[in-house]
Amino acid sequence: MAEEKVTRRNEDLLEAIYEISQEKGYAKSRDIAAALKITPATVTDGFKKLQDAGLVNYEPYGGVTLTKEGLGIAKRTKQSHIMLCHLLELVGVDSSVADHDACIMEHGLSKQSYQKLLNMVGFLEECCKDPTIKKQFVEMVLEKK
Structure with missing residues (x-):
């Protein structure tokens, strides 16, 4: 298979x-x-x-x-779940909702999409270490409804 x-x-x-x-x-x-x-x-x-x-x-x-x-396959599925959950939490989704949604989203994710999203999550985490950028991120993403 x-x-x-x-x-x-x-x-x-x-x-x-x-x-x-x-x-x-x-x-x-x-x-x-x-x-x-x-x-x-x-x-x-x-x-x-x-x-x-x-x-x-x-x-x-x-x-x-x-x-x-x-x-x-098991490790990649688990890693996809963790990464997607983390991404959703980064953009302000409640952790229980993020976990549920990541469980749905982790399936069928191509290797290319997985890698690109993983890179983006790493980039966002790195950027948010800078207090100025984190403040802008919060204002642009987290505070908008």
Whole structure:
């Protein structure tokens, strides 16, 4: 499965596997189901599809691990989420709204758009270190309705 053909659901599964594995050292279907608020059967079906695509190693009634390709997609999805959330917060969006919106926006973002947005966020952060520029930014972006 090419990275471009990975569905939103699959990206969510890969990201959840990655996050839970980072936290616990392993990931089981019940952990993924609880994190994504879906049924364990849905998770199992997803694991089978991801295994067929070469993105995870899955053993029924055991755990699941990410392949190198699956890990790459999971990390990029997670990084996209963080970057988009940060961008939205920089322009004044409430953090809970930013988190929700970033979750929607992170899917389907091309590598080019991801990189350009990442560069822009870095630029904005650097610019806002200067108090004069930060004041102008706040007045132009954050205080306008």
